[in-house]
Amino acid sequence: MILSIESSCDDSSLALTQIKDCKLLFHQKISQDEFHSNYGGIVPEIASRLHAQRLPKILENLKEFLDGDLSPIKAIAVTTEPGLSVTLIEGLMMAKTLSLSLSLPLLSINHLKGHIYSLFINQKESIFPLSVLLVSGGHTLILESTKENVKIIAQSLDDSFGESFDKVAKMLGLGYPGGPIIEQLASLCKKEIYSLPTPLQNKTLAFSFSGLKNAVRLEIEKQGEALDKHALSYAFQKTACTHIVQKCKRYFLDKKEKGEAIPYFAIVGGASANLYLREQIETLTQSFGSKLLLAPLEFCSDNSAMIGRVAVEEYLRGKFSDIKNLDISPRSREF
Ligand code: KG4
Ligand code: ZN
Secondary structure, X not given: OEEEEEOOOOEEEEEEEOOOOOOEEEEEEEEOHHHHXXXXXXXXXXXXXXXXXXXHHHHHHHHHHOOOOOOOOOEEEEXXXXXXXXXXXXXXXHHHHHHHHHOOOEEEEEHHHHHHHHHHOOOOOXXXXXXXXXXXXXXXXXXXXXXXXXXXXXXXXOOOHHHHHHHHHHHOOOOOOHHHHHHHHHHOOOOOOOOOOOOOOOOOOOEOOHHHHHHHHHHHHHHHHHOOHHHHHHHHHHHHHHHHXXXXXXXXXXXXXXXXXXXXXXXXXXXXXXXXXXXXXXXXXXXXXXXXXXXXXXXXOOOHHHHHHHHHHHXXXXXXXXXXXXXXXXXXXXX
């Protein structure tokens, strides 16, 4: 089995994945939402210190699960990019310590590749080539992925999709993470009152959320006490999702023009838990005859199970890292 570690943002998580059939044997994650809620976003220093406390606690639980016998573990996998430098380093230090003390090889895993493989947790089979919409707190990407390579087709020019939910929630004084809070408020909207401008209504294959965020701010200022938070959450979610769907449609049309098929399209990342977005993209993929793949809701947000699933592939390919040279990379070097 492989022991995998995830600490790229605010989730401390460890997993054990069986190499022969990719079965998830152990998985525990501790989130930090309550500590960052007052700030409306992640405070890296706080996140780093919480990882330092919590990763060893989860390791204790993992050891208990194995009755203290760590011999079935054949490699240590850890997220090294992209992410917050002060939190990535906590996971990497634990990985290096385990690798040295247990004389086990190290696998350095890309977090975004992890999100793609969240589709294939607990199963040996995977589906490639695959087109992917990755929506998280750090990224909004359209990707084309084979088993080995990931190509970026479109990205955000400014804020990410998930981040825009976090910032709108912050403006409304609603805490962190904003995604689930805004989605919940939007579902309680009784009447469509506000209309917000859909970003980048042109042919470019890129995303932008900062203009929409600003439009929300102006509406909050304009409405003052009269503001209906349910209706504004609804208008924001609808516009942000319309923008995503329009750009995905452009991608499908571009491929169609080139005579290239998209048999499978997936949505992954923390914000792929948004049910409104899932519905809208499902309608789109159906209209183009493409099959939509989704990860189980519990594996949409950051977790070490997805890191362990990629790690099995890297292990079987022998892609080990040298402990002396292995470092973190806050920005992605490669997939
Ligand atoms: O993938 P993830 O757990 O962490 C990163 O790698 O960034 O994604 C977290 C992001 C946060 O911005 C959060 O607000 C957003 O995903 N998110 C959502 C929803 N659930 C989480 N955004 C929109 N709707 C949701 N239901
Ligand atoms: Zn993530």
